[in-house]
Amino acid sequence: MASSSFSFFQILSATTTLLLLLEAHQASSCFSAIFSFGDSLQDTGNFAHTFFNTALSNPPYGTTYFHKGTGRYCDGRIILDFIAESLGLPFVPPFLAGGDFSKGANFAFGGAVAVKSDPNWNHTLPDQIEWFQKFVQTDPLFRGAKTFVVPGNLPIGCIPAWLGQYRSDKPSDYDKNGCLIWMNNFSEYHSSNLQTELDRLKGQFPTVTIAYADYLNSGIRMFSNQAQFGITVPFTACCGGNGYPCNATGPVCPNPLNYASWEGFHPTEATHHAISDGIIRGPYAIPFLSQKC
Ligand SMILES: *[C@@H]1O[C@H](CO)[C@@H](O)[C@H](O)[C@H]1NC(C)=O
Numbered sequence: 630m631a632s633s634s635f636s637f638f639q640i641l642s643a644t645t646t647l648l649l650l651l652e653a654h655q656a657s658s659c660f661s662a663i664f665s666f667g668d669s670l671q672d673t674g675n676f677a678h679t680f681f682n683t684a685l686s687n688p689p690y691g692t693t694y695f696h697k698g699t700g701r702y703c704d705g706r707i708i709l710d711f712i713a714e715s716l717g718l719p720f721v722p723p724f725l726a727g728g729d730f731s732k733g734a735n736f737a738f739g740g741a742v743a744v745k746s747d748p749n750w751n752h753t754l755p756d757q758i759e760w761f762q763k764f765v766q767t768d769p770l771f772r773g774a775k776t777f778v779v780p781g782n783l784p785i786g787c788i789p790a791w792l793g794q795y796r797s798d799k800p801s802d803y804d805k806n807g808c809l810i811w812m813n814n815f816s817e818y819h820s821s822n823l824q825t826e827l828d829r830l831k832g833q834f835p836t837v838t839i840a841y842a843d844y845l846n847s848g849i850r851m852f853s854n855q856a857q858f859g860i861t862v863p864f865t866a867c868c869g870g871n872g873y874p875c876n877a878t879g880p881v882c883p884n885p886l887n888y889a890s891w892e893g894f895h896p897t898e899a900t901h902h903a904i905s906d907g908i909i910r911g912p913y914a915i916p917f918l919s920q921k922c
Pocket residue numbers: 749750751
């Protein structure tokens with residue numbers, strides 16, 4: 630249910646993702662905790678904990694790395710996991726599942742949108758911020774956070790679901806990689822507006838570090854250099870597809886590491902890895918993302 634019911638708008642809300650990195654000490658450059666907000670691209674188990682026993686909680690989800698379903702919309706690790714690894718921090722645990730949040734918590738929830746337009750949907754970005762604020766009140770230690778990472782959009786014109794839905798007979802609608810140009814343009818439009826807004830916020834809060842994470846160009850880099858990243862099947866879902874959902878009985882590809890898309894909507898671990906590599910090591914590096922304590 631989780632992925633096949635995703636609407637275009639919800640995928641676009643991938644842009645609501647936000648990372649908040651907590652600095653261990655004022656003077657040091659390393660981080661002691663990560664707090665994360667967002668939707669299915671960043672969810673590490675909140676949706677699965679709330680609506681338990683969906684396909685997300687079971688294999689083949691998670692099989693590439695965790696060998697079990699964790700509630701990630703992926704066969705393995707997501708960008709957030711690779712960032713946590715790079716900072717020497719544990720994977721960010723889902724807040725709604727409870728536990729030890731001394732090194733961070735993930736408030737991201739599959740299907741979350743940025744604006745609370747439906748009063749019955751309790752997992753929007755404003756809701757997540759509210760959970761975080763309540764959590765922070767219980768511990769004065771958490772007042773030191775002043776580094777934010779805000780990702781732009783993915784190249785949505787390379788996502789199989791939309792390539793199918795907006796299929797065109799005109800070769801000129803596609804770029805050299807086979808992605809829909811107008812749709813990637815839309816990601817570009819969003820990302821450039823986001824950056825303008827981030828620049829405004831930087832001016833307004835000069836003591837806060839706000840970094841833009843270029844998922845868009847890092848993603849396009851992968852589609853332009855597929856062999857380098859081991860991708861041989863860019864536009865076919867690894868799990869499900871052809872009318873089948875991605876679940877324990879649906880078809881699954883033998884090697885997800887060669888696929889860019891997990892179930893037609895969300896990236897595989899291979900894609901998450903390639904994109905995170907671009908923002909951790911370059912060419913779109915945010916230097917502090919590779920600093921361990
Ligand atoms: C949303 O939250 C309200 C208040 O806590 C609750 O009554 C309602 O059932 C929730 N809705 C959903 C869909 O979880």
